[in-house]
Structure formats: structure tokens, C-alpha cells
Amino acid sequence: MGNHLGEYYANVIDSVGDGVIVLDGDGTVTLMNPTAEEITGISRRQAQGQAFGALFRSEEILTEMVAKTAATGMTISDYENIVLRTGGRITPVSATTSPLLRDDGERIGTILVLRDLTNIRELEGALRKADRLSTVGTLAAGLAHEIKNPLGGIKGAAQLMERELPEESELRDYTRVVLKEVQRVDRIVEELLQLASPRKLQLSPVNLHKIVGDILLLQKRAVSGKKIAFLQQFDPSIPPILGDEALLTQLFLNLVKNAIEAVGEDGQVRVASRVLADYSMTQKGERRARMVAIEVGDDGPGIPKEEMEHLFTPFFTTKPKGTGLGLAICQKIVTEHRGMIKVESEPKRGTTFTVMLPLIQ
Numbered sequence: 001m002g003n004h005l006g007e008y009y010a011n012v013i014d015s016v017g018d019g020v021i022v023l024d025g026d027g028t029v030t031l032m033n034p035t036a037e038e039i040t041g042i043s044r045r046q047a048q049g050q051a052f053g054a055l056f057r058s059e060e061i062l063t064e065m066v067a068k069t070a071a072t073g074m075t076i077s078d079y080e081n082i083v084l085r086t087g088g089r090i091t092p093v094s095a096t097t098s099p100l101l102r103d104d105g106e107r108i109g110t111i112l113v114l115r116d117l118t119n120i121r122e123l124e125g126a127l128r129k130a131d132r133l134s135t136v137g138t139l140a141a142g143l144a145h146e147i148k149n150p151l152g153g154i155k156g157a158a159q160l161m162e163r164e165l166p167e168e169s170e171l172r173d174y175t176r177v178v179l180k181e182v183q184r185v186d187r188i189v190e191e192l193l194q195l196a197s198p199r200k201l202q203l204s205p206v207n208l209h210k211i212v213g214d215i216l217l218l219q220k221r222a223v224s225g226k227k228i229a230f231l232q233q234f235d236p237s238i239p240p241i242l243g244d245e246a247l248l249t250q251l252f253l254n255l256v257k258n259a260i261e262a263v264g265e266d267g268q269v270r271v272a273s274r275v276l277a278d279y280s281m282t283q284k285g286e287r288r289a290r291m292v293a294i295e296v297g298d299d300g301p302g303i304p305k306e307e308m309e310h311l312f313t314p315f316f317t318t319k320p321k322g323t324g325l326g327l328a329i330c331q332k333i334v335t336e337h338r339g340m341i342k343v344e345s346e347p348k349r350g351t352t353f354t355v356m357l358p359l360i361q
């Protein structure tokens with residue numbers, strides 16, 4: 001009976017999600033459950049019969065807690081400061097030491113309970129980062145709004161001045177610069193607002209081919225002085241997708257513009273669409289959806305490997321007059337449409353951005 005009970009308690013201790021280490025009155029390890037083995041990286045066999053102080057020599061806070069509980073019978077907890085460096089790993093833990101009491105109340109040892117905080121610490125880190133980002137976003141949106149009004153004033157005044165100046169006045173060069181730079185700031189502010197402000201999508205069935213076709217038509221005209229060939233390979237079976245037409249237009253315009261800027265004076269810009277038959281995405285609480293892929297490719301200089309991971313970071317640009325917000329906006333729009341965007345690039349050969357959107361009807 002007593003044996004059964006002992007086995008029962010051993011099972012209970014082994015099943016606890018926290019690490020449990022039991023020491024006798026001399027500070028020798030008498031028991032250690034599997035979770036404690038995992039957390040400390042020290043096996044039960046290694047630990048049993050060893051002095052706790054020797055096993056955890058470098059974990060000063062922990063050995064002090066154990067010593068204090070053993071000496072005074074106090075229960076001590078620390079949720080903040082303990083980092084285990086045993087077993088070749090670094091593990092943040094919370095620890096509680098309590099006295100092990102016999103029926104008659106006499107102290108016969110110490111119980112140490114450890115909890116692995118690795119996941120919690122990671123979560124805290126992610127939360128702090130998200131928090132910081134949303135603060136920056138709010139700040140940027142506020143700043144952008146504040147800039148818009150005075151900018152309008154500057155623009156109006158410069159336009160007036162231009163009108164008043166005689167045709168041959170050299171001062172017109174300056175008003176032109178002012179107006180051009182105002183337009184540039186205006187664009188940055190607009191893009192920043194897009195990126196920072198939360199918004200609701202205006203969903204309707206959207207014909208992707210029409211959007212992309214229109215963009216190519218307009219851009220063709222805009223670069224008619226250059227030798228850029230535009231290629232269009234559309235899969236006619238792709239039905240309209242549910243999306244925000246204005247945002248999807250912005251998305252593909254940004255990508256096509258980047259492609260044009262990449263090829264420079266002459267080259268090729270290719271847009272292709274296809275249904276990804278072998279690809280489907282499950283969203284929480286939604287049925288599986290097939291995806292449509294739109295590729296925007298160019299035969300420009302490509303992207304150096306070390307730049308690949310920065311492409312979608314706001315303000316990353318390699319262009320003298322770039323804002324570095326285009327791809328960040330693309331990323332936001334794609335995410336808002338529950339899609340994905342990826343990039344493949346080969347230096348000297350070119351770059352292809354692929355936008356994948358769920359085909360929900």
C-alpha cells in the first residue's frame with residue numbers, strides 16, 4: 001500500500017509541467033522530474049546523490065535561495081532574474097523554493113520548482129516590438145498629417161509666384177525646383193500615410209488582368225522614349241477576385257514601376273498570371289482557397305543577396321530619389337488581401353516579384 005502510494009506520488013511529480021527538484025536536509029538531490037531534466041539539461045542520474053550547490057555552482061541566485069529556505073523555512077520566489085547556464089544552454093526560468101516538511105512539521109529538505117520562461121520571454125519581446133511599431137506608425141501618421149497643410153501653403157505660394165514672374169525670368173528656375181521638391185515631399189507623406197494608417201478594404205470583384213493591363217498601357221506611354229519591351233502573359237481562365245481595386249492597382253503599379261526603374265534605358269518588363277493549382281492556403285475558419293499568382297519580372301541588374309532581406313523594410317532604398325516605401329506598401333496591401341509576396345532575383349539576370357492572392361468567389 002505504502003509502495004503504491006509512493007509510486008502514485010512519483011507519477012504525480014513526474015507529470016507536473018514544472019521542473020521539480022527535491023533536496024534532503026544536507027542539500028543533496030534526492031529527486032528530479034523529467035521537466036527539471038529538460039530545463040536544466042542535467043539528467044536525473046547525473047544529479048541524484050550530488051550536492052545541489054556543486055551541481056548549480058554558477059547559478060548563484062538559485063543556490064542562495066535554496067540555502068536560505070533550508071536555513072529559515074521561508075518560501076522564496078524569483079520570476080525575473082534567474083538564467084540557467086547548465087547543460088550548454090541559456091534558459092530564463094522562474095524559481096520557487098519551499099521547505100519540505102514532515103507530518104510533525106519538522107523540516108527535512110527543500111523543494112525547488114522551476115519554470116522555463118523561454119517562450120514567455122520571446123512573446124514579451126515580440127509584444128514590445130509590435131508595440132513599438134504601432135507607436136512609430138501612429139507617430140508617422142500624425143507627422144504626415146501635420147506636414148500636409150503647410151506643404152499645401154508652400155505649393156500654392158510657389159504657383160502664384162510662378163504666375164507673376166515674367167516668362168523670361170531666371171527666378172522661374174527656382175519656383176520650378178520648389179514645386180518639384182514639394183511634389184516629392186507630398187509623395188513621401190502620401191506613402192507614409194498609406195503605410196501607417198489602419199483602413200478598411202473596399203471589396204468588390206476585381207479583374208486583375210484589366211488592372212495590370214491598364215497599368216502597362218499607361219507606363220508604356222510614360223517611358224515611350226526608352227527601349228523597354230512590355231510582355232503580357234495572362235491566363236484567361238482566372239476569374240475576378242474579391243479585392244480592393246484601388247489598393248491592388250497601387251500594388252501592381254509599384255511593382256511595375258520598380259521593374260521599369262530597374263531596367264533603365266532598355267530591357268524587358270514581363271507580367272504573367274497563372275492559377276496555382278497545386279497551391280492552396282487554409283485560413284483559420286475558412287475553407288481552402290486556390291491561389292492566383294501574378295508575376296512582375298524584369299531583366300534588370302537584379303538584387304544583391306545581402307539586400308534581399310531589407311527590400312520590404314520601410315525607407316530601404318538604393319535610389320537617389322527613392323522613398324523606400326513602395327515595397328513596404330506592397331507588402332501591406334498583399335497581407336490585407338490575405339496573400340503572399342515573394343521575390344526571386346539573380347544578379348545580372350533580373351528580378352521577379354510574385355504576388356499570390358487567394359481566389360475566393
Ligand SMILES: Nc1ncnc2c1ncn2[C@@H]1O[C@H](COP(=O)(O)OP(=O)(O)O)[C@@H](O)[C@H]1O
Nearest residue numbers: 258259262317318319322323324325326327351
Ligand atoms: N525590380 C527590381 N530590381 C532591382 N531592385 C529592385 C527591384 N524592385 C525593388 N528593388 C530594390 O528595392 C528597393 C526598395 O524598393 P521600393 O520599396 O519600391 O522603394 P524605392 O523604389 O523608392 O527605392 C529599391 O531601391 C531597389 O534597390
Ligand SMILES: [Mg+2]
Nearest residue numbers: 254258326327
Ligand atoms: Mg519603388
